[in-house]
Amino acid sequence: MSMSASSLVNRRYVGVRENLAYGIACGGQNMSYTFMASYLTYFFVNVFGIDPAIVATMLFIEGIWDAVNDPIMGSIVDKTRTRFGKMRPYLLVIPIPLAVVTMLLFAGPVLMAGASMGAKIAYMIITYFIWEFLYTICDVPFWGMSAAISPNPEDRTRAISSARFSASILGGLPGIVLPVLIDLVNAGAVGISLQKIFFVIGIVVSFVGMGLFSLAGICTRERVAQSLEEPSLLDSFKYLFQNKPLMLLILSNILGALGGISGIFQNYYFIDVLGSASINIIIGIPGTVIGFIAYLMIGPLKKRFNNKQISIWMSVICGVLPAITFVLGYGNMKNMSVMVPLLMAQGALNALFNGVRMVIPTEMISETVDYMEWRTGKRSEGMSFSILTFISKFTGAMSKSMGTGLLKAIGYVTSSTNAVVPQSMHTQRGIFAMYTIIPGLLGILGIIPLFFYDLVGEKQQKILKELAERREKTEKQETEKPVEADTQA
Numbered sequence: 001m002s003m004s005a006s007s008l009v010n011r012r013y014v015g016v017r018e019n020l021a022y023g024i025a026c027g028g029q030n031m032s033y034t035f036m037a038s039y040l041t042y043f044f045v046n047v048f049g050i051d052p053a054i055v056a057t058m059l060f061i062e063g064i065w066d067a068v069n070d071p072i073m074g075s076i077v078d079k080t081r082t083r084f085g086k087m088r089p090y091l092l093v094i095p096i097p098l099a100v101v102t103m104l105l106f107a108g109p110v111l112m113a114g115a116s117m118g119a120k121i122a123y124m125i126i127t128y129f130i131w132e133f134l135y136t137i138c139d140v141p142f143w144g145m146s147a148a149i150s151p152n153p154e155d156r157t158r159a160i161s162s163a164r165f166s167a168s169i170l171g172g173l174p175g176i177v178l179p180v181l182i183d184l185v186n187a188g189a190v191g192i193s194l195q196k197i198f199f200v201i202g203i204v205v206s207f208v209g210m211g212l213f214s215l216a217g218i219c220t221r222e223r224v225a226q227s228l229e230e231p232s233l234l235d236s237f238k239y240l241f242q243n244k245p246l247m248l249l250i251l252s253n254i255l256g257a258l259g260g261i262s263g264i265f266q267n268y269y270f271i272d273v274l275g276s277a278s279i280n281i282i283i284g285i286p287g288t289v290i291g292f293i294a295y296l297m298i299g300p301l302k303k304r305f306n307n308k309q310i311s312i313w314m315s316v317i318c319g320v321l322p323a324i325t326f327v328l329g330y331g332n333m334k335n336m337s338v339m340v341p342l343l344m345a346q347g348a349l350n351a352l353f354n355g356v357r358m359v360i361p362t363e364m365i366s367e368t369v370d371y372m373e374w375r376t377g378k379r380s381e382g383m384s385f386s387i388l389t390f391i392s393k394f395t396g397a398m399s400k401s402m403g404t405g406l407l408k409a410i411g412y413v414t415s416s417t418n419a420v421v422p423q424s425m426h427t428q429r430g431i432f433a434m435y436t437i438i439p440g441l442l443g444i445l446g447i448i449p450l451f452f453y454d455l456v457g458e459k460q461q462k463i464l465k466e467l468a469e470r471r472e473k474t475e476k477q478e479t480e481k482p483v484e485a486d487t488q489a
Contacts, residue, residue: 013150013223014159019218019364022149023162024108025091028212029142030171031205032102032371033135037196037396038175042267045414047194048109048268050117052407053413058125059401062132066394071237073140074386078379086382087141087148091217094138099210101131106202109195132393138213138390144381147366148222151471153464156366157302157359161295164358168291168351170212172284174205179270179277186271224379225471239380240387246297246368248449249361250387256315256446257395262322262439264403268412269435273334273428283343287351306456307360307367312447314357321346321353326433331428333432364389367455374463406434 040391044055080086104111105127112120181197184190240246265266301310325346332338365388373379410430413421423431455463 011152012155013152015154018220019158019162020147021215022145022159023166024165024170024211025142025216025219026163027166028168028209028215029139029150030167031173031209031212032098034171035174035178035201035205036102036105036131036166038263039178040268041264041400043106043198045404045407047198048120048124048297049274050121050124052404052412054121054402055124059404060398062129063394063398063401065129066132066390069136069388070140070148070386070393071240071383073136074144074380074383075237077141077144077382077386080235080382083149085222087145087222088217088220090137090141091145091220092214093217094134095210095214095217098131098134099206101127101134102206102210103203105131106198106206110199114417115197136386136393140172140382140386142213142216143362143365143385143388144220145216145220146362146383146404147369147381148224148379149220151224151468153363153366157363160359160362161298164355164362165292165295168288168355168358170209172288174201175284176281179280182271182277186277193353193389219354237383239376239378240383242375243368243372244385245371245453245455246365246384246387248453249364249368250391251304251449253361253388253391254395254446256443257391257399258445259319259439259441259443260396260399261403261406261442262435264400264406265431265435268407268431272412272423273431274336274339275334276336279336279340283340283347286344287347290348291351291355294352295359297352298359301356307364308450308456310451311355311360312450314353314360315447315450316444317353318350318357318439319444321350322436326437326440329436330429330432333428364453364455367460370463370467371455374467403434406430410434 033084041052044050045052075084077090080089082089084092108120108123108127112123115123146156146163149159150156150316178201179198180202181190182194185192185194185197266280267277271277305313325342329339329342369379369381369384372384411424411427412431413423413427415421
């Protein structure tokens with residue numbers, strides 16, 4: 001006897017092992033990505049010794065390059081049909097070459113020691129663009145898997161929560177070790193250069209991180225059936241622009257990502273204003289502990305509020321917190337006894353609310369994939385999540401480019417010998433503002449498009465129910481085909 005549509009919607013498909021493997025894979029990926037995202041500007045400018053204006057230009061051009069390769073990769077994923085699925089083949093193959101390129105990127109200052117500035121710039125551009133290309137090839141299918149792993153929204157929430165939770169733990173490991181080493185080098189307490197430290201940590205995060213990331217291809221399954229017909233590139237883009245809820249999420253991501261410049265100025269604030277990179281570890285302790293609670297909050301919150309409401313409120317809170325820090329700390333921005341407790345409090349609250357915010361928008365992308373299957377009969381995990389990753393990387397590149405360019409605008413001074421140069425009070429105030437209030441307020445802009453998002457309540461339940469009925473009917477037809485053939489024979 002076939003299951004009812006209600007049973008199909010509520011059935012749990014993904015077990016604990018698979019959820020754990022998917023989560024650890026995301027953590028491994030984030031060991032490499034977070035190291036790259038958090039220290040890329042500092043590495044190129046302060047370790048590789050390349051002018052901030054050149055780095056900013058490269059990051060801007062790379063953002064345009066993302067506008068091309070992410071949607072194309074999404075279309076390729078949607079056209080893929082193999083016995084392993086359409087996402088898993090890429091997750092099985094790409095981690096190894098991505099590990100090699102990540103290592104080579106951070107080996108630049110060691111391998112190019114004594115080379116001309118032109119050669120260093122060329123090395124930076126080539127390795128970073130190859131890294132970005134390979135990262136796209138595995139990142140798009142990884143997040144597409146969160147929608148294909150199960151037709152049950154609760155399964156997806158658990159998978160995404162596992163991924164974000166693991167990413168927050170494993171992804172933060174380089175940020176614990178590296179600040180201490182930077183302080184020791186700057187103080188002359190160790191006989192090793194920053195170039196070699198970045199090289200060694202680059203090797204570790206590359207191969208350990210990508211080794212864990214390979215679990216996504218080895219241990220997960222795709223359970224949502226795809227249409228046999230492969231969509232063309234033109235069809236993929238056509239479906240994309242017909243997906244109004246997805247367009248609203250894209251616009252929300254673009255506007256909200258303007259707050260990304262905070263990450264650029266974080267390292268500069270700790271090193272050049274507070275005078276200690278490693279103090280970031282102490283500041284981050286409450287957030288690391290309390291951040292775990294965020295994932296326990298998701299279930300109770302979803303019982304009272306829909307994804308749209310949760311996303312709006314979490315964004316507002318996470319935008320207001322750094323603005324409060326700026327107001328309370330402006331007169332004491334160099335005073336550790338004031339700033340460390342203040343930043344610890346901000347970090348704890350931010351971890352609590354941002355942990356929720358990291359899960360819900362990804363789940364909302366899955367809702368838009370269901371919406372387009374309901375409208376057209378075609379699923380487009382590849383294209384939909386390629387736009388999510390494109391927006392994330394494009395706005396990240398724009399933030400890095402804008403933030404790196406602003407270093408000169410606020411009068412930041414660098415040294416060709418990698419030594420820490422004392423910055424003027426004007427520059428230090430600029431760093432503090434760029435780390436706190438400015439990105440906080442810019443990030444709140446992302447809530448505006450969410451007010452028009454309507455995949456909630458009865459409409460969403462109707463979509464899920466009708467999709468379940470269609471899949472049940474299709475499954476029944478496929479099961480009965482051999483029986484009909486035997487009867488005719």
